[in-house]
Amino acid sequence: MSRLLIHNGFFITMDEQMPSEFQGWMAIEGDKIVGLGQGQAPEEELTQASEVMDGKGLLFMPGLVNTHGHAAMSLLRGLADDLNLQDWLQNHMWPTEAKFTGDDVYWGSALSAAEMIKSGTTTFVDMYDHMHRVAEVVEQSGLRASLTRGVIGLCPEDVQKAKLEDAIQFAKDWHGAADGRISVMISPHAPYTCPPDYILKFVEAAHELDLPMHTHMSESIAEVEQNVRDYGYRPVEHLDRLGMFSRPTLVAHAVHLNDEEIALLAERKVAVSHNPVSNLKLASGVARVPDLLKAGVTVSLGTDGAASNNNLDLFQEISMAALLHKGVSGDPTVVPAAEALRMGTVHGARALGLEGVTGQLKTGLKADFIALAITKPHFVPHTDYVSHLVYAARGSDVAHVWVNGKQLLRDGQLLTLDEEKILAEAERCFQRLRG
C-alpha cells in the first residue's frame, strides 16, 4: 500500500490532545492517517514512505465540513438577491427549480463540488431532489458527503407516497457507497412544508433504516408563528412530539429559539447547522449561537445553497460565525477563534455522526485534510495561525486537498473533475432554465 509522508509542515489538528499548532509531520497509508507528530519526522517514517512531500510554507488542517446545503442551487447563484425568504423561495427559487432535470442537478452539483474542493471543504451535506445524480458527483469527485432526499409534502397523497419511497430507495441504494464516503440522512424538508402525519412516516423510515434525520427548522420568525397557529406548538416541541429527536437529528438554521427550545435541543442531543451568511442575506435573523454553545448543543456550519449565500466558501462561514455573534451580543469574547474553527471541522463531523472518521487530524481517522499556502501577506506575522485561519484566511488560500487519502486538489488544480467542462455545462443548464 502506498504511504505518503508529509514533513516540515505546520499543523493544526483540532485534536485537543495535541498543541493547538505545531511544526511537524504526518503519515498517510491508504485512506487513513497512520502517524502524526511534532518536530522532525522519525527516520523510520522517511524510509517507510513511498512518497515524501515537503510541507514547507503549508499549513495542514482537517478538511472543512459543510453541514447544510443544496449543491444544485449553484445554478441559481445571483438569479434573485435582496428579497425576503418567502418571496425569494416562492417566486424565484421554486418556479425555476421546478424545471430542474436530473441533468441540471448533476451539473449544478458538479459546479458546487468544484467550488467546495477548491475552498477546502472535504465533507458536505446535500439535501435536494434527483439525489442519485448528486451521489454520482460525490462518487466521481472523491468528496465525502451526507446526502438526503429533501421532501416537500405539500402535494397529493400519491405524490407524497412516491417521494417518500424515492427517499427510502435512495438511502438503500447509496448509504455506505463510494468506499463509504457517502452516508444518507432522512429528510422531511421542514415542519412548514410537511404535514405532521407525513413527518411521522419519515421518522418511521429513519428508524427502520437506522439513519439520522435532517430538516430545516425555525429559519424565519414567520414560520415559527405559522407552526404555532397550525399545530399549537413551536417547531422544536412539534418535532419532538413527532418523535424526530428519537433519531440522531441535524437541524439547519435554528435561528428563532426560546430558552426552553435550546434546553430541549441540548437534552435530545440535536445538532444544529448554523448558516450565518444565508440567514443574514435573507434577513432571517441571527441565531443564538453563544447560548446554544453554552447549553452544550453541537453547533456546526453550513453555507446553505449558493443562491442565498452566494458562494460555498466555508472559511467565510467560520469567519462570520466568529465575528457576527460578538457584534450582535456586545461581548467580544463569545465564539472565540478556536471555537469557530471547531464549528467548521470537528463539530461538523460530530453533527453528521462522523466523529472518529473526519474533522480532525489524528491517527486512525480517515485522511481528509487540506493544505493552505501561508507565505502571503495576510498570514504575516506568525502570531497565531488559529486566529489567521478564522479572521484572515479565505478558501482561495487552499492549495491542496485530500479525502480518504486521495488527493483531489493539487496547487489549486482539480484532479478528479474537469473544471472547464463543468463551468461550460453549468452555464448551458442555466441558460436553458432561464430561457
Next chain:
Amino acid sequence: MSRLLIHNGFFITMDEQMPSEFQGWMAIEGDKIVGLGQGQAPEEELTQASEVMDGKGLLFMPGLVNTHGHAAMSLLRGLADDLNLQDWLQNHMWPTEAKFTGDDVYWGSALSAAEMIKSGTTTFVDMYDHMHRVAEVVEQSGLRASLTRGVIGLCPEDVQKAKLEDAIQFAKDWHGAADGRISVMISPHAPYTCPPDYILKFVEAAHELDLPMHTHMSESIAEVEQNVRDYGYRPVEHLDRLGMFSRPTLVAHAVHLNDEEIALLAERKVAVSHNPVSNLKLASGVARVPDLLKAGVTVSLGTDGAASNNNLDLFQEISMAALLHKGVSGDPTVVPAAEALRMGTVHGARALGLEGVTGQLKTGLKADFIALAITKPHFVPHTDYVSHLVYAARGSDVAHVWVNGKQLLRDGQLLTLDEEKILAEAERCFQRLRG
C-alpha cells in the same frame, strides 16, 4: 505617450450614465482613462494603441477605496483577539505600538500595501504616526492614499504642541506628492483622546492648510457616554460645536448615533467610514447604515487596522456591509448589492474629496482600476456580476491592478514591491517588538 487598449473585457464602471455591466473596451493614456465603450473597440482605438490587452475572462472595475485604516498595525495581526475595545487598545495595542520605530511603521505599512494591492484596493486612508515612512511606501508602491498623522492628545502641553507641529509639517511636505497620488487630512485621533481646546487647534490648522479632517467617532457606547459625562454633549454635537464640520470631514465608525446625530451629519455633509468587520470583532456594535444612507450621508467602507479585522480585503467589507444590515434590521432589501459596491468605490472616493479622480471608470478620471479573473466556479452562472462581486467574490480573485495608469499587479504578482522581502522584514519587526 503610451496608450493601452483593453478590449473583449467585461466592465462594471460604477458610472450611472452607463449600463450596470457590459462587454466592451477601455483606453488609457498616461495616468488617465481616455475612452470607454460597449461592444467591439473602434478601429481607430486599435490603431492608436501602443499596447493592446485581451480582456477575455476578466472583469474590469474601479479600484477599491479603503477609507479607514492603520497600515502599520498589520505587524500586530493576530496578537490579541477576542477582547473588548478598551482592553485590546490599552493593554495590547498601545503598549506594543509605543515601541514602534519608523522602521516598524515602514515595514508594517509595506506589508499592508502588498496585501491591499493583491486584493484590489487602489486608494487607502492611513492614520498613524511616523507618517513620512508611510508616505515613502505610497511613493514606492504606486498606490493612491489619503494620509494623516493621527494625534492622541492625552499628554503634556509641550508634547501636544510637538505632535500638532508634526501633523502640520507632514501635510506641508506631502500633500500633493507622488504625482498627486498622496493627499493629506488633519486628524485629532478621537474626541475621547483629545481635549476640546486641542481639537480646536486641529480645526484651525485644517482651515489654514485648506485640508479635510478625519477622526474616530462614536465607535463604542462607552465612549459616547464618557463624552456626555466629560463635555455635556454626545460626540456629533461636540465636534460640531468645536467647528470640525466646518471642514470637509470623514468620521470613522459612527456606530452609536441617534436620529438627531444622523440628521446633523447629513446636514453638515460629513462622510462616514463604515468598518463592519472591525466593529463586529471588537463587539462595538452595528452602525445604523440603512438610516445613514436614507438620510443621504455618504457611507464608505474601511477595514480599520489588520489587528482588529484581521485582513485588509475590502471585498469582505463590501460583502459584510451587504449582508449584516439585512440580518440585523430584518429587512432583506436594505444595502442591496449595487449600493454595497458603491460604498467600496465611488462613495469612498467622494468621502475623500476624490470624486472625479477615482472610484469610477469614466473618461477623464485617473486610471485606477482592477481586473478580476472570473472563469471560476463561484462566478458561474452569468446571472449578475454586480451580485457576484458583492456576494461571491473575494480579494484573491483580483489578477491585475493599475493606479494612475501604471500597473502594480500582474497575474497576482506585485510589480512595484518586493513581496518576499516585505514578508521577511515584517516578521523580523514583529519578533523584535514581541522580544
